Amino acid sequence: xxxxxxxxxxxxxxxxxxxxxxxxxxxxxxxxxxxxxxxxxxxxxxxxxxxxxxxxxxxxxxxxxxxxxxxxxxxxxxxxxxxxxxxxxxxxxxxxxxxxxxxxxxxxxxxxxxxxxxxxxxxxxxxxxxxxxxxxxxxxxxxxxxxxxxxxxxxxxxxxxxxxxxxxxxxxxxxxxxxxxxxxxxxxxxxxxxxxxxxxxxxxxxxxxxxxxxxxxxxxxxxxxxxxxxxxxxxxxxxxxxxxxxxxxxxxxxxxxxxxxxxxxxxxxxxxxxxxxxxxxxxxxxxxxxxxxxxxxxxxxxxxxxxxxxxxxxxxxxxxxxxxxxxxxxxxxxxxxxxxxxxxxxxxxxxxxxxxxxxxxxxxxxxxxxxxxxxxxxxxxxxxxxxxxxxxxxxxxxxxxxxxxxxxxxxxxxxxxxxxxxxxxxxxxxxxxxxxxxxxxxxxxxxxxxxxxxxxxxxxxxxxxxxxxxxxxxxxxxxxxxxxxxxxxxxxx
Amino acid sequence: xxxxxxxxxxxxxxxxxxxxxxxxxxxxxxxxxxxxxxxxxxxxxxxxxxxxxxxxxxxxxxxxxxxxxxxxxxxxxxxxxxxxxxxxxxxxxxxxxxxxxxxxxxxxxxxxxxxxxxxxxxxxxxxxxxxxxxxxxxxxxxxxxxxxxxxxxxxxxxxxxxxxxxxxxxxxxxxxxxxxxxxxxxxxxxxxxxxxxxxxxxxxxxxxxxxxxxxxxxxxxxxxxxxxxxxxxxxxxxxxxxxxxxxxxxxxxxxxxxxxxxxxxxxxxxxxxxxxxxxxxxxxxxxxxxxxxxxxxxxxxxxxxxxxxxxxxxxxxxxxxxxxxxxxxxxxxxxxxxxxxxxxxxxxxxxxxxxxxxxxxxxxxxxxxxxxxxxxxxxxxxxxxxxxxxxxxxxxxxxxxxxxxxxxxxxxxxxxxxxxxxxxxxxxxxxxxxxxxxxxxxxxxxxxxxxxxxxxxxxxxxxxxxxxxxxxxxxxxxxxxxxxxxxxxxxxx
Numbered sequence: 001x002x003x004x005x006x007x008x009x010x011x012x013x014x015x016x017x018x019x020x021x022x023x024x025x026x027x028x029x030x031x032x033x034x035x036x037x038x039x040x041x042x043x044x045x046x047x048x049x050x051x052x053x054x055x056x057x058x059x060x061x062x063x064x065x066x067x068x069x070x071x072x073x074x075x076x077x078x079x080x081x082x083x084x085x086x087x088x089x090x091x092x093x094x095x096x097x098x099x100x101x102x103x104x105x106x107x108x109x110x111x112x113x114x115x116x117x118x119x120x121x122x123x124x125x126x127x128x129x130x131x132x133x134x135x136x137x138x139x140x141x142x143x144x145x146x147x148x149x150x151x152x153x154x155x156x157x158x159x160x161x162x163x164x165x166x167x168x169x170x171x172x173x174x175x176x177x178x179x180x181x182x183x184x185x186x187x188x189x190x191x192x193x194x195x196x197x198x199x200x201x202x203x204x205x206x207x208x209x210x211x212x213x214x215x216x217x218x219x220x221x222x223x224x225x226x227x228x229x230x231x232x233x234x235x236x237x238x239x240x241x242x243x244x245x246x247x248x249x250x251x252x253x254x255x256x257x258x259x260x261x262x263x264x265x266x267x268x269x270x271x272x273x274x275x276x277x278x279x280x281x282x283x284x285x286x287x288x289x290x291x292x293x294x295x296x297x298x299x300x301x302x303x304x305x306x307x308x309x310x311x312x313x314x315x316x317x318x319x320x321x322x323x324x325x326x327x328x329x330x331x332x333x334x335x336x337x338x339x340x341x342x343x344x345x346x347x348x349x350x351x352x353x354x355x356x357x358x359x360x361x362x363x364x365x366x367x368x369x370x371x372x373x374x375x376x377x378x379x380x381x382x383x384x385x386x387x388x389x390x391x392x393x394x395x396x397x398x399x400x401x402x403x404x405x406x407x408x409x410x411x412x413x414x415x416x417x418x419x420x421x422x423x424x425x426x427x428x429x430x431x432x433x434x435x436x437x438x439x440x441x442x443x444x445x446x447x448x449x450x451x452x453x454x455x456x457x458x459x460x461x462x463x464x465x466x467x468x469x470x471x472x473x474x475x476x477x478x479x480x481x482x483x484x485x486x487x488x489x490x491x492x493x
Numbered sequence: 494x495x496x497x498x499x500x501x502x503x504x505x506x507x508x509x510x511x512x513x514x515x516x517x518x519x520x521x522x523x524x525x526x527x528x529x530x531x532x533x534x535x536x537x538x539x540x541x542x543x544x545x546x547x548x549x550x551x552x553x554x555x556x557x558x559x560x561x562x563x564x565x566x567x568x569x570x571x572x573x574x575x576x577x578x579x580x581x582x583x584x585x586x587x588x589x590x591x592x593x594x595x596x597x598x599x600x601x602x603x604x605x606x607x608x609x610x611x612x613x614x615x616x617x618x619x620x621x622x623x624x625x626x627x628x629x630x631x632x633x634x635x636x637x638x639x640x641x642x643x644x645x646x647x648x649x650x651x652x653x654x655x656x657x658x659x660x661x662x663x664x665x666x667x668x669x670x671x672x673x674x675x676x677x678x679x680x681x682x683x684x685x686x687x688x689x690x691x692x693x694x695x696x697x698x699x700x701x702x703x704x705x706x707x708x709x710x711x712x713x714x715x716x717x718x719x720x721x722x723x724x725x726x727x728x729x730x731x732x733x734x735x736x737x738x739x740x741x742x743x744x745x746x747x748x749x750x751x752x753x754x755x756x757x758x759x760x761x762x763x764x765x766x767x768x769x770x771x772x773x774x775x776x777x778x779x780x781x782x783x784x785x786x787x788x789x790x791x792x793x794x795x796x797x798x799x800x801x802x803x804x805x806x807x808x809x810x811x812x813x814x815x816x817x818x819x820x821x822x823x824x825x826x827x828x829x830x831x832x833x834x835x836x837x838x839x840x841x842x843x844x845x846x847x848x849x850x851x852x853x854x855x856x857x858x859x860x861x862x863x864x865x866x867x868x869x870x871x872x873x874x875x876x877x878x879x880x881x882x883x884x885x886x887x888x889x890x891x892x893x894x895x896x897x898x899x900x901x902x903x904x905x906x907x908x909x910x911x912x913x914x915x916x917x918x919x920x921x922x923x924x925x926x927x928x929x930x931x932x933x934x935x936x937x938x939x940x941x942x943x944x945x946x947x948x949x950x951x952x953x954x955x956x957x958x959x960x961x962x963x964x965x966x967x968x969x970x971x972x973x974x975x976x977x978x979x980x981x982x983x984x985x986x
Contacts, residue, residue, distance in 0.1 A: 032562070033623075033626060034567060039560070045560045066539070067532070068538055069525070070525045070527045070530035072527050073527070075593070075602065077526075078602060089592070094589065095588050099651065100571070100582040100587065100615070111589065122593070154647065
């Protein structure tokens with residue numbers, strides 16, 4: 001068994017430690033010397049790239065164009081939208097100088113005090129302010145609308161407690177920013193992009209999500225409504241996996257962005273913004289992986305199939321590789337990414353454990369006896385089931401298996417989640433049960449006071465008012481006041 | 494004629510103003526409120542995306558993997574490589590604080606003095622230091638080598654004089670960083686990646702480049718050798734379009750990165766780095782475009798073919814669009830990006846000028862008479878030639894034309910460049926001629942003194958010692974000293 005695997009903490013022992021271990025041991029990311037910033041290693045980045053490619057395709061289908069806006073935002077821009085600045089001021093990295101110089105004895109470099117900026121610049125925590133300042137120049141009439149831009153970039157939020165992918169000071173994300181002539185169109189856009197995220201999570205990440213709207217307390221700073229997709233991790237905690245905001249005319253008013261409508265009268269522009277980040281990597285890891293390591297849905301696996309020849313001499317190796325070559329070509333032609341690992345410095349057992357750790361969905365192993373019998377050993381990572389199958393039609397068999405694994409991972413995650421969603425009407429019961437995780441559907445009186453009380457007493461928060469759930473009126477389990485609907489309450493990452 | 498086009502400065506009047514105008518009017522980029530930082534608009538970004546996609550494919554073919562390293566670099570990292578810090582210290586954006594707070598009367602946000610960083614962080618101007626600090630943890634033995642990583646990211650160099658794409662404080666780029674067991678392998682890698690850049694410039698950008706090695710003065714800060722591709726703009730100036738560095742063991746020594754060789758003895762690792770940036774956009778624009786606007790090589794044009802119906806009523810419009818639909822499908826199936834512009838709020842003449850301004854390689858226009866005659870009007874952007882052609886096989890005709898345009902743009906640029914390369918042995922002649930631009934092949938005595946004198950007296954610099962040029966010994970035209978080879982001297986961007 002590979003050393004890395006032996007040292008992987010078991011989920012049941014310490015879920016949080018298991019996650020941290022796995023991120024490092026599966027070569028996804030590591031801490032950097034810069035507080036709260038991570039290095040995303042090639043294997044982790046390859047998964048993120050696959051996510052990007054698919055999302056980017058969906059954005060373009062939805063009529064969104066990519067663009068790029070500056071990393072640095074003048075401090076004064078933040079002050080313009082009152083809630084926005086309150087939301088982000090406490091976690092801003094601030095650039096104050098633009099030059100270093102040698103110190104007097106030439107032994108070190110120091111900040112040059114004469115190179116102080118007149119106005120401090122903030123590394124973007126999000127780009128609404130700089131983008132709406134730009135849109136002002138792009139929008140004159142209703143004919144210029146809608147504008148739908150997205151950027152893939154890095155952002156910085158100075159977090160005090162960080163965890164790889166889940167919460168880091170710097171992270172990678174995409175942020176879409178759209179401008180519309182009417183309230184209805186903007187609201188529809190915000191909901192449409194939420195649906196793009198939900199579809200991506202379910203079809204590509206095999207992660208079932210609940211779509212809903214956030215309470216006022218949990219809204220994005222400056223939004224009138226924040227829509228969210230919430231996923232359940234294997235410890236029953238929620239992970240907010242993507243958000244889409246209806247910003248009303250707040251940013252248009254702060255940056256004075258108006259357009260002439262068809263009646264030639266000026267109106268403020270309506271806005272949305274929406275984003276997903278490298279946080280998705282955290283969801284992907286936590287939803288599917290197990291004590292043997294990463295489990296990746298085939299749609300996002302950098303290597304979908306690994307082939308391992310088992311041989312005693314070069315002659316056997318060559319015969320096996322020769323037999324495998326047409327299968328490799330057939331799979332590649334079908335768009336499957338295949339790796340043949342014929343490296344001679346690791347034993348097959350080590351390789352098996354290593355590719356398990358890395359979550360490769362399908363492993364094929366072929367030895368001398370297989371060669372004789374025209375068979376091959378096949379292991380699927382999701383169930384760890386192993387079988388000896390006929391070599392005939394193996395490429396087709398593998399292709400079908402990949403689809404099956406993708407589907408199985410989603411169904412498994414959905415069953416797990418659904419088994420951990422509870423309707424709950426009793427606060428004492430809630431307080432006991434919430435410690436073990438799960439999503440709780442509870443009536444809520446709609447006040448921030450009740451919300452704050454729940455959070456303080458249980459560390460759980462209102463994740464969202466879920467869409468597509470048949471609501472009935474009832475009584476708030478905490479305050480006893482009338483409640484119009486149930487919300488989802490859970491502890492979260 | 495479109496207003497934008499009328500206002501485009503002519504190249505002959507003021508080449509520099511023409512460039513600045515064109516960048517804005519063709520919707521490529523615009524200045525942002527942040528000093529020296531630009532907004533890359535969707536049309537400009539779409540070109541950059543096409544460049545990225547192709548380069549990324551080539552990097553992966555060359556065995557390079559993408560990864561991501563932190564934006565911020567601890568100041569102390571810079572001091573470790575002496576030349577490196579000297580090269581970049583004067584243009585560093587420095588983060589000193591991590592929080593804002595409301596000022597006393599709540600009217601504004603200010604930097605929170607209590608949130609001062611213990612060690613200042615630099616926004617990466619390039620990432621050798623943070624990457625080699627990371628590689629230290631990745632490399633133990635010769636079996637871990639080579640490591641070949643690339644990242645696509647933003648970098649910041651605080652430039653005092655900026656121009657869109659050519660020189661901006663923030664720019665987008667890719668930076669490859671490789672680690673090798675031997676000097677020979679590292680040197681070969683640096684040259685191999687230079688060739689990747691040269692091929693990309695010539696085949697995709699249709700920009701002929703001269704490959705060569707930089708003089709010591711012009712080397713990257715910390716490199717033992719810097720290889721470069723140099724392109725000639727239409728004003729005869731050089732644009733350094735990509736560089737690849739052989740870094741020797743400098744960074745390995747600064748960050749103490751050793752590996753155990755096959756004899757189990759520790760050795761320092763050998764390094765390269767290489768990068769191209771949004772500067773390539775500047776080259777693309779300046780090499781091909783004309784007084785009517787942008788001229789884009791088909792391989793990088795976001796829209797390769799635009800179709801404009803010319804109609805008097807909806808019936809005509811519908812008939813034309815119906816006739817065009819199968820052609821659109823056929824072109825799209827062949828991988829050609831086509832736009833049918835049937836918008837009713839602009840006249841055909843405006844559209845013609847606008848797509849010319851934006852550099853769309855092929856324009857097809859169809860009116861009622863064409864419909865009758867089974868013809869279509871075709872305009873190629875590179876030569877502005879217009880012809881009426883038969884509608885039969887038009888898709889195939891257009892596909893062939895696109896290849897022809899790509900080729901023609903390259904050949905035209907190559908002819909122009911070759912006609913402006915001069916062997917020159919007389920410094921007075923050089924001083925006169927260099928004012929009009931061009932590349933000058935001159936013998937150089939190899940000293941920094943001569944190099945500095947030429948720069949001071951003529952603003953021209955040694956661009957490179959060219960590869961593939963048959964060298965003969967001679968006499969330095971400035972110092973009169975013996976010279977081993979000719980170098981290319983030119984004014985540059």
